[in-house]
Amino acid sequence: MKKRVTKAIFPVAGLGTRFLPATKSIPKEIMTLVDRPLIQYAIDEARAAGIKEFIFVTSRGKSALEDYFDHSPELETALRKKGKDDLLQALKTTNMDSGAIAYLRQHRPLGLGHAVWCARRLLADEPFAVILPDDVIAAETPCLQQMVEAHAETGGNMVAAMEVPSDKASAYGVLDIKEDMGSVVSVKGMVEKPPTGKEPSNLAVIGRYILTPNIMNNLHKIKTGAGGEVQLTDAIAQEIEVSGNVYGFRFRGQRFDCGSKAGFLQATVAFGLAREDLRDEFSQYLDEMMATQNAAQ
Template identity: 75%
Template sequence: MSIKKVTKAVFPVAGMGTRFLPATKSVPKEILSLVDRPLIQYAIDEARAAGIEEFIFVTSRGKTALEDYFDVSPTLQASLEASNKTELLEILRQTNMDDGRIAYVRQHRALGLGHAVWCARRLIGDEPFAVMLPDDVIAGDTPCLAQMVEAYEQTGGNIVAAMEVPTEKTSSYGILDISEDMGSTVRVRGMVEKPKSNPPSNLAVIGRYILTPQVLETLDKKETGAGGEIQLTDAIAKEITASNNVYGFRFSGQRYDCGSKAGFLQATVAYGLARDDLREEFSSFLTDMVASGKITT
């Protein structure tokens, strides 16, 4: 059986980012910078490393800054060229997207992650596709989506990124019910969205997916689930009954929940300390702050 290559990725970025107000009053959350790169750039770089060629953004009103970010900036480019700042020019070029590689669709109503993915159905067509949530920033030697693509080439079907979480936190995630554990890959017999009690495991779904177009057919029915929203995990779960082709993938790497303030700060510290140009000064500052017990604002 030949397995179609994954070349399209959907980025649901229609949320208002209310947990980061007032910063997100006029700036999309996805543009908030982790050290010196916005969250969305980390997701795009990860997608590119996995062989993604077409990038589909599901947006909403107030996201024009996100669209502008990936556009060419002739004035800035000319200024850098005139100043012979070649290193900064290269950084700038990395943010540009080739013509025809990026597309935007609107989600007019906040009806859930499943609905956001459904909004991109006409651009996805009859092909497997990835879904990436920019809030989840994953650091690893091999980018998470690239790991998943490699696993997908062996299994086909639907693959969700998964990580183990404490039992008391399972109510905040979609949780996998496992029928067969094959190491990094597990076969899934069920998925429960945010179980209030008795979770089937502690293996939680996080923001990376590789999905078949059949999932879109299920989403097309617009059935609501937890919170009265159209849940992506519910649509994936139905593929278990229909085709028994859903897998969880234990990725190698550290995931940071940058949709929360604490997670964003943790990621900032981790990525700051990982930078050769920042590590010494930043580490010294953190050490002095902890030793003194003083916090200034």
């Protein structure tokens, strides 16, 4: 019987330098996409997938992130007195039960693999998820939920993957495909940021993973790789060699790279237009803006 995935690691120790000066005083993960912080989208996706325990790997200066998930009795009381039940309900989605969330410090910026390894003592002999909040995915069925359902059939290690143009593949970890089974592919190799023209496929890894406990053993043994960091890709690649149990999953949905300014703006437009309460006014503004811009040209 395969074990259920009930724990997720959220690596949120990065400095967010691409968003300075905003991130000088606030963690990038609580920058708002429409009216919810990036981290809330990740948490909601994890909850939909059946995650019960949330592990945050943080660093200095991230206390606002911890406060965000705490209860706010004064604010809740004020909203209740004013009869603002809709806002009170929205606030409840940000609350975490005692013991459901844990915070660990990554004291040195040694990469994604090292951040995941920092959580090793909070994991038993069970599969676990890793979610990178920078990757926001708009999907009818949340991405991690799709993966958990597929993982129930395959077991092993699974990475979310999407098709990218060949000239963009050098910015990603790229899968070398052994067998293509549609939404699921078995993997015979992974290449981190291949040189243009050398990519084994155009199927790129993005920030959702379901991993076996043995990944932690691999991370423990790995020396620093590309960029002087411990690469999670290297630990997964070892499992391909030893167990051959690594799969890519073509998720259904649209991914936005909210770690970049352009991606964040694109996500803001897409999520804004998806909202019934904003769609008409916002789309009218965008139409008028484009008309003005085209007329100026």
